[in-house]
Amino acid sequence: MEIQKNSPVPIYMQIVYDIQNKINFGKLRSGDQLPSVRSISKECDINVNTVLKAYDQLIKEGYVTSQKGLGYYVSSNIKENVAAYQMEYIRQSLELIKTSAEIGDISLETVCNLLNEVWNEGE
Numbered sequence: 001m002e003i004q005k006n007s008p009v010p011i012y013m014q015i016v017y018d019i020q021n022k023i024n025f026g027k028l029r030s031g032d033q034l035p036s037v038r039s040i041s042k043e044c045d046i047n048v049n050t051v052l053k054a055y056d057q058l059i060k061e062g063y064v065t066s067q068k069g070l071g072y073y074v075s076s077n078i079k080e081n082v083a084a085y086q087m088e089y090i091r092q093s094l095e096l097i098k099t100s101a102e103i104g105d106i107s108l109e110t111v112c113n114l115l116n117e118v119w120n121e122g123e
Helices: 011-024 037-044 048-060 078-103 108-120
Strands: 064-067 071-074
Touching: 011 048, 011 078, 037 048, 048 064, 048 071, 078 108
Parallel strands: none
Antiparallel strands: 064 071
């Protein structure tokens, strides 16, 4: 985990974003154990309370659960969060595609044909 101490983004939120991204892009999956609070604190040279604050935020958002004495784990219902994130990511990507198509005066039909072509590659 890489922490930018000079960033305007608070350190605990950098931890939150890092773990959310790892979950949203499949690097961490449901049931995976997160690094211990102490290990992140030591690795990043930050206060233990900062890591705890990040983990508490992840729990509130439904990404992580805590098992007393065992540690922190990616939530078992994370698929719902990941699906919502991926839908928003796809929506934003489609908005960029729409803008690019409009600039290039490319029709929706042409874009749909291209999407079908890409979708079916490798089948």
